[in-house]
Each structure stands twice: as C-alpha cells, then as structure tokens.
Amino acid sequence: MPENSRLRRCILIRLSHARPLTKVAIVAGISAAILSACAACAVFVALIGLKQVGPHMQITAIPAWLWYYRDDPLLHLWLQRGLLVSGAIAFILILALLRRGRALHGTARFASESEVRREHLRAKSGIIVGQKGGRYLVFGGTEHVLLEAPTRAGKGVGVVIPNLLSWADSVVVLDVKRENWDITAGFRSRHGQKVYLFDPLDVEGRTARYNPLSFIDRLDDTDVVNELQKIGGMLFPAPEKADPFWAEAARAAFVGVGALVAANPALPFTIGEIYRRLTEGDPKVELPKVVEEAQKRGQRLSQACVSALSDFTSASDNTFSGIKQTITSKLSLWLNPYVDAATSETDFDLRQVRRERISIYLGVSPDNIDRIAPVYNLFLQQLVDLNTRELPATGGQIPVLILLDEFARLGKAPVIASAFSYVAGYGLRLLLVIQSRSQPRSIYGSDITDEIIANCGLEVVFTPKELRVANELSERLGFFTMTVKSKSRTIHGMLANRSISESDQRRALMMPQELMQMPKGDLLLLRGGIPPVRARKIEYFRSKRFTSRISDPPKVAPxxxxxxxxxxxxxxxxxxxxxxxxxxxxxxxxxxxxxxxxxxxxxxxxxxxxxxxxxxxxxxxxxxxxxxxxxxxxxxxxxxxxxxxxxxxxxxxxxxxxxxxxxxxxxxxxxxxxxxxx
Incomplete structure (x- = not known):
C-alpha cells in the first residue's frame, strides 16, 4: 500500500480515538492553518496581478504596502481573484487528503442518519421497527419485514403491540396467547374498525366463526370444483418422498364428496359435513346410492362430482380404505365440536379487508397452535387467494398488514412462502416473526427460506443467543480494514534498536461474541443498499403514546x-x-x-x-x-x-x-x- 495512503489513514485513526477536547483543538488548528495559507495565497496572486513581484520585493514590507493601498479598488479586485484561486486550491487539497484509497479488507460501517432517511426508515406511516436518536424508526412503502428474535427477547412489546396500536389500516394477526387481542383490540375497535377474534378451540366458545367453504358459490359447479381443489391441495399436500397417489386420490374424493354436499341445499356446506358424509355408515355403499337417487330426482350433480365419486367408490376395498383413511386423518380436527361449530358459519368476509378497515385476530393458546395449524393455514391461503384476484385499483386500496408471530409453528404453508414474491403489489404486507432462520429452513429448506428472506425489504435482528446465528450475522455485517502497529526491540550488547511496523488487518464490524453480548435493548436493521443500522428497541409500556391507547377489548359472546x-x-x-x-x-x-x-x-x-x-x-x-x-x-x-x-x-x-x-x-x-x- 502507498505510504501516503497509510499515513493518511493512520492520522484519521489516531484522530478518531482522541479525546473530545483534543479533537476540537486539532480541528481548530488545522482550520487556522488552512485559512492562513489561503490568505497568503490570495495576497501572492494579487501581487502577481499588480506586477509587484520582483527580485527586490521585501516580504516584510507587504503588510505595510497592503495597509497603504487598502482603499484601492484595483487591489480589492485582485485580492478577490486571489481568494477564489486559493479557495479552489484548498478545496482540491482537502479532497485529496480525505480521499480514501480502496481498503484491502473492506469498509464496513453503520449507517448514517441521512442514509436512514433515504431508505424510508423515517416515514410518517408504516411498520414501526425501533427507535434511534429519540425518534421512532418507521419503515414506509410496501415491502415486507422479517423479525428475527429469540424467545423472550421482547418482540411482542417492541414490535408486535406497537404496530397494532399504530397501524391505521386492516390487519390480520396470529395471536398466540391472545395477548395482542387483550391489549390492542379495544383501541382498534374504538377507532371504527370491525374487530374479530377467531379462536376455534376456546373452551368457553368465545370466538367469531369462519367457514372456509362460505366463499364458494355452491350453485356454480365450476367454482365449487375449482375452490375445493385449492382447499384439497392444502389439506392433502403431496409428500416429498412418498408415493403421491394417496394424497392425489384423497383430493379427488374430497372434491367429489364436497361437490355432493354443495349440490344438496338441505345440507350445511362445511368441512365438518364433508367429514361426516365420509365417516357415517359405509360410504362405499352409501355414496353411489345417494348419487343414483339424486339423478332419479333430477337433482343437479356436476360431471366432476359424479366422476370423482365413481373413481372413489369403485376402487378395491383396500384402496378405498386407504383413501378414506388419508382423508379422515387430515380432517380429524373436525371431530372436535368446537372446531366444527366455529367453522359452520362465517361472521366476516375476507374479500372486504381491502375495502373496509377490519382487524382479525387468530387467537390460540401455545399448546393448541400445532393442532389448529391446518385451519389457520387454510385461513391464510384463502386470505391471499381472495385478495390477489384484483389489483388495488378495482379490488380495494386499503393496505393490509399480515402479522405472523411464531410463523414457524404453523408448519408448512406453501401459499404463504410463495406469497412473499407477489402479494405486495396487491396491498398485502407481511411482517414475519421467527426465532431464528433455522426454523423456516427446517420446514421449507434452505432455498425457499433464502427466497423468503430475499423478498423482505427489511430485516430486524435482536440479540442472538446461538453462536451459529451470531457467526452468520457477523459475516453479513461485513469487515473493515484497520491498521495494526507492532513494535520490536533488538539489543546488541549495550546498544538497543527499536522498530515499529504497521500492517493492514481485517476486523469484523461486530464479532460473534460482541453480537451475543449486545445489550438487550439494542437491535440491528439490515436493508439492501445501505450499511446496517444499529438502533434501540421500543417498550410500549414505557411510552405514553402507546399506553394511552390501551383499553379493554370488545366482549365476545360465548x-x-x-x-x-x-x-x-x-x-x-x-x-x-x-x-x-x-x-x-x-x-x-x-x-x-x-x-x-x-x-x-x-x-x-x-x-x-x-x-x-x-x-x-x-x-x-x-x-x-x-x-x-x-x-x-x-x-x-x-x-x-x-x-x-x-x-x-x-x-x-x-x-x-x-x-x-x-x-x-x-x-x-x-x-x-x-x-x-x-
């Protein structure tokens, strides 16, 4: 590396580590020297312009000469020209001095305030992610956000609840333990939003109702088959390694029985009713009879319904039993009368969340989230499907925040994984909360997880607890080049020689141990295009802005x-x-x-x-x-x-x-x- 570049960086490093008063004194001295040099240069230019420079010029006489001709307009003109020339020279010299050569090991640093503002982190409305410099960091725009926070790290008090107390538009939130409902639903209801709590396993029956089949026009055969196929694809996903026959056959049978139920206006069109049609009596014998009797009465049955039921019931006994078992094992949740009752009707319309301001809380206790995950996955699939059929210009322009706390506990939800790449254009914005990246990787694999993260415009990272996570994060923050000075001393008899050598070394912006020891109140924001932002967490209970908005939630009739x-x-x-x-x-x-x-x-x-x-x-x-x-x-x-x-x-x-x-x-x-x- 050139010696001048090394000297320049060494001076800057020493200056950065100096005491504040020392820094002020150094800056003042440098400024005075620069001004003096500029003044001398301006006088020299004026003397040249006035043809006063010669072999007999006495430098000590210049001040007296300037004072004597102080009122001369011609002297003023040339002094101004001299100042312009000296200023240009000083500017070029300062740029040359401050110009940094290409660092050998990188130039990682934290973002400045101007960079924070440039990347829409000081927006007037959006997703609240932290605070810096006494002001909230609000991420505007339409991009998704990923929050990576270990358990008990304060993601609820720092991100989830502050956003539910400030997001002015529609919201759908996965509410584990129902804390968010208790704290924020009252505020949202009081400000004119329609607020619903969907908790099918609530032991007191305090829940709104949601029927996944209520959005299907049961009089339209094409719509019935099309929507039942979507639902069947979610309920009976094809296995990655095992034989896909059973899942595909189960989907076809589900569509056939569902279409049969839809064609009978006397039957409730629910998943619970489909399950009962499959488990009562001997469906291998009963279903063909029902089809035959319906056709004799002239009842409308679609060709898809008849074909699917025929394929299902004409299978051998062993095959029929395997298909039936595949269906009933996936629908066994509807054995629970609470779930059956909660999915028998629909109290809200998912198609209206972009037209009306609606808040839907998916409540669940931690011990039930794995059990109810299929229902919530189906809910989220329909939320995405129903709101990506029309662009905001015709389908509603109210933004919708989908806040998925404990996202990994929902299990594999392909529609959500793929939604990150396209739903932003329809006004749906995702805020994903995970404990670490290993959670989605164990469910979706590395490729899909990396795609999800890549489609998030901002990553919020709390203090990591795992060394592997800290190592990965340290690599992402990057490295900078630092000059390391080493001293050596050689003694020959009575004489001693000392030598000092400098070398460029790589240093992580934050080492793994520094990340794991980062104060609990700190967080990091990672966004493409700017250096990482180090900020502080929010604690809603310490801010009057948030505590003043807390009120009792609306009562849900049992x-x-x-x-x-x-x-x-x-x-x-x-x-x-x-x-x-x-x-x-x-x-x-x-x-x-x-x-x-x-x-x-x-x-x-x-x-x-x-x-x-x-x-x-x-x-x-x-x-x-x-x-x-x-x-x-x-x-x-x-x-x-x-x-x-x-x-x-x-x-x-x-x-x-x-x-x-x-x-x-x-x-x-x-x-x-x-x-x-x-």
Missing part, C-alpha cells in the same frame, strides 16, 4: 355447545325422589317433541348434556345428530353457585321453551341426574 344423543345410555338425566315443576315441564316438552317427530320411538328420547372430557379432547366420536348449538348470554361469575344454577336453568328452560313461571327458584342446590334407561 356459544354453548350441547350434544343431542339418540341413546339414553349417553345422556345424563336427573334422578330425584319426586318430580318438581321444572322436571315435569322439561319431560312434557320432550315427550311432545318425540311424539311429533317422524318415526318417533318412545325408547329414544331427545335429551341434552354437556360435552365430556373425552369428547372435548377428540377421543370420543361425536356424530352430526348429536351436535346442538345455541347462543349464550354472559357467563355467571366464577364461584357463584346460585348464579351458575340460575344460568343453567335459564338456558335449559329456553331450550325447552318453558315459561319462566314454571322454573324452579334459583336458591335450590344442584342435584346430579342419572339416566337409568327405559
């Missing part, structure tokens, strides 16, 4: 799920020494229902009971004849036995249409009832 049983052995009836008014009214109502029902049998009365633990957990089978739904009022407070008894009696009376005067007083103790058969 739904009571009861079981209609056709056998007394499965029911829980009352056994008491005498019949009271309530018992008589209930039994009279039930007797009337049985007597008026077609093919009524006295030995099979209709009774109601709550779900058992086995039924709630999915170990006990629940048929469609057993399921009864009804809306509830607000539940009584915990621990109030009288209120609980009155609540249950009121619900029972309402279900049986019993007048209020026939109800028992609410202060009676609860009595266990048992059915002894008839």
């Amino acid at each position: 739904r009571l799920i009861l079981i209609r049983s056709a056998k007394p052995a499965f029911a829980t009836q009352a056994a008491s020494t005498g019949s009271n008014v309530l018992d008589q009214a209930i039994e009279a109502k039930r007797a009337a229902l049985v007597a008026n029902a077609p093919n009524a049998r006295e030995e099979e009365p209709v009774v109601t009971r709550m779900l058992t633990d086995d039924e709630l957990s999915g170990f006990a089978e629940i048929t469609d004849e057993m399921l009864v739904l009804g809306d509830l009022e607000e539940l009584p407070p915990p621990g109030d036995e009288k209120a609980a008894l009155a609540f249950v009696m009121a619900m029972t009376a309402r279900a049986a249409d019993i007048p209020e005067e026939a109800q028992e007083p609410s202060d009676l103790p609860m009595i266990a009832r048992h059915d002894h058969g008839r």
Whole structure:
C-alpha cells in the first residue's frame, strides 16, 4: 500500500480515538492553518496581478504596502481573484487528503442518519421497527419485514403491540396467547374498525366463526370444483418422498364428496359435513346410492362430482380404505365440536379487508397452535387467494398488514412462502416473526427460506443467543480494514534498536461474541443498499403514546355447545325422589317433541348434556345428530353457585321453551341426574 495512503489513514485513526477536547483543538488548528495559507495565497496572486513581484520585493514590507493601498479598488479586485484561486486550491487539497484509497479488507460501517432517511426508515406511516436518536424508526412503502428474535427477547412489546396500536389500516394477526387481542383490540375497535377474534378451540366458545367453504358459490359447479381443489391441495399436500397417489386420490374424493354436499341445499356446506358424509355408515355403499337417487330426482350433480365419486367408490376395498383413511386423518380436527361449530358459519368476509378497515385476530393458546395449524393455514391461503384476484385499483386500496408471530409453528404453508414474491403489489404486507432462520429452513429448506428472506425489504435482528446465528450475522455485517502497529526491540550488547511496523488487518464490524453480548435493548436493521443500522428497541409500556391507547377489548359472546344423543345410555338425566315443576315441564316438552317427530320411538328420547372430557379432547366420536348449538348470554361469575344454577336453568328452560313461571327458584342446590334407561 502507498505510504501516503497509510499515513493518511493512520492520522484519521489516531484522530478518531482522541479525546473530545483534543479533537476540537486539532480541528481548530488545522482550520487556522488552512485559512492562513489561503490568505497568503490570495495576497501572492494579487501581487502577481499588480506586477509587484520582483527580485527586490521585501516580504516584510507587504503588510505595510497592503495597509497603504487598502482603499484601492484595483487591489480589492485582485485580492478577490486571489481568494477564489486559493479557495479552489484548498478545496482540491482537502479532497485529496480525505480521499480514501480502496481498503484491502473492506469498509464496513453503520449507517448514517441521512442514509436512514433515504431508505424510508423515517416515514410518517408504516411498520414501526425501533427507535434511534429519540425518534421512532418507521419503515414506509410496501415491502415486507422479517423479525428475527429469540424467545423472550421482547418482540411482542417492541414490535408486535406497537404496530397494532399504530397501524391505521386492516390487519390480520396470529395471536398466540391472545395477548395482542387483550391489549390492542379495544383501541382498534374504538377507532371504527370491525374487530374479530377467531379462536376455534376456546373452551368457553368465545370466538367469531369462519367457514372456509362460505366463499364458494355452491350453485356454480365450476367454482365449487375449482375452490375445493385449492382447499384439497392444502389439506392433502403431496409428500416429498412418498408415493403421491394417496394424497392425489384423497383430493379427488374430497372434491367429489364436497361437490355432493354443495349440490344438496338441505345440507350445511362445511368441512365438518364433508367429514361426516365420509365417516357415517359405509360410504362405499352409501355414496353411489345417494348419487343414483339424486339423478332419479333430477337433482343437479356436476360431471366432476359424479366422476370423482365413481373413481372413489369403485376402487378395491383396500384402496378405498386407504383413501378414506388419508382423508379422515387430515380432517380429524373436525371431530372436535368446537372446531366444527366455529367453522359452520362465517361472521366476516375476507374479500372486504381491502375495502373496509377490519382487524382479525387468530387467537390460540401455545399448546393448541400445532393442532389448529391446518385451519389457520387454510385461513391464510384463502386470505391471499381472495385478495390477489384484483389489483388495488378495482379490488380495494386499503393496505393490509399480515402479522405472523411464531410463523414457524404453523408448519408448512406453501401459499404463504410463495406469497412473499407477489402479494405486495396487491396491498398485502407481511411482517414475519421467527426465532431464528433455522426454523423456516427446517420446514421449507434452505432455498425457499433464502427466497423468503430475499423478498423482505427489511430485516430486524435482536440479540442472538446461538453462536451459529451470531457467526452468520457477523459475516453479513461485513469487515473493515484497520491498521495494526507492532513494535520490536533488538539489543546488541549495550546498544538497543527499536522498530515499529504497521500492517493492514481485517476486523469484523461486530464479532460473534460482541453480537451475543449486545445489550438487550439494542437491535440491528439490515436493508439492501445501505450499511446496517444499529438502533434501540421500543417498550410500549414505557411510552405514553402507546399506553394511552390501551383499553379493554370488545366482549365476545360465548356459544354453548350441547350434544343431542339418540341413546339414553349417553345422556345424563336427573334422578330425584319426586318430580318438581321444572322436571315435569322439561319431560312434557320432550315427550311432545318425540311424539311429533317422524318415526318417533318412545325408547329414544331427545335429551341434552354437556360435552365430556373425552369428547372435548377428540377421543370420543361425536356424530352430526348429536351436535346442538345455541347462543349464550354472559357467563355467571366464577364461584357463584346460585348464579351458575340460575344460568343453567335459564338456558335449559329456553331450550325447552318453558315459561319462566314454571322454573324452579334459583336458591335450590344442584342435584346430579342419572339416566337409568327405559
């Protein structure tokens, strides 16, 4: 390396490590020297222009000469010209001095404030990612964001909740533990947004409903087959290594049975109903009969429906059993009556999120996220599909933020993985939250994971906990060239020689151990086109801007799920020494229902009971004849036995249409009832 370049860099390095007062003194001295040199150069140019330079010129007489001719316009003119020339020379010299040669090992550094502003990180609206210099860093535009934060690193308090308390447009958020709903839903609802909580496994039934099939026009055969194929592709993905026959056959059978259900207006068009059509009786025998009877009645059945059912039921017994098992194993989640009830109707329209400001929270407890992942993957697939059919000019111009916390826990969702490359043009913006890159790599592989990351315009990185992650991040931050000075001393008898040598060495902008020891309140922003940005995390509970917006979420009315049983052995009836008014009214109502029902049998009365633990957990089978739904009022407070008894009696009376005067007083103790058969 040239000696002048090395000297220049050595001076700059020494200056950067000097004390503040020393830096001020050095800068002041250099400035004074530069001004003095410019003034001397200007005077010399003026003397040359006035032809005063000669062999007999005395330098000491110049100040007196300038003072004597101080009012001469010609002297003023040449002094101005001299200042221009000296200024140009000084500017060139400064540029030459500060010009840095090409560094041997790189020039990595952190971004400046001007670079931060240039890359839309000081936008007025967008995704809040941190703070720097006492101001929030807000990422504007339409690009996606990736947040990489280990567990318990503060991603919720630092990114998720601040954005839910500031994002003004539609949002869909995966809300593990329902913390986001509790903290932010009230604010969003209070500001005019339609707010929904979809939590199918909530034990109190407090959830909005979402039927994946409600967006299909069941009267349009083409739309039915097309949409069922999309849903079947998600529910029955082709295995990467195993034989794809079973998945493909399961999809075809799912489409056939689904189209059959869609063609029958008397049946609810739900995935739960499709599951029941496949599991009740012997579908290999029953399905052809249903098709034949429908055709005899002149009922509309599409050719695709008939062909798919024919292929399904005409298979050999072993093949049919394998296909059926493939379908039922993937749809077994709909055995759970909570899931079946929550997907029986739809309370919101996913097609409207770009036309109206809507907030949808996908609530789930951590122990249930793996179980409910297929439903949420299907939800996200439809969200993307339904909102990428029309460009914003015709399909709605309201931006939608899709905030996927714990994204990897959803399992493999190909539609989301591929959506990063095209949904931004439709107004959908993704904020992906992962613990480390190893999570998506283990699910999607390195190639797809790298593609996802490449399609994110900004990466937010919290303090890593794994050495492998820190090593990878250190490599990405880059290296800079630093001059290392080494000293040596040689002694020969009474004489000693000292020598100092300098060499250029490579140094990481942040070493792996420095990254792992980075303060918990710091974060890094990585964006193409600028150096990395080192900033601070946000803690929403320390900012009045956010805490002032927190309010109670809207109340979600619970739904009571009861079981209609056709056998007394499965029911829980009352056994008491005498019949009271309530018992008589209930039994009279039930007797009337049985007597008026077609093919009524006295030995099979209709009774109601709550779900058992086995039924709630999915170990006990629940048929469609057993399921009864009804809306509830607000539940009584915990621990109030009288209120609980009155609540249950009121619900029972309402279900049986019993007048209020026939109800028992609410202060009676609860009595266990048992059915002894008839």
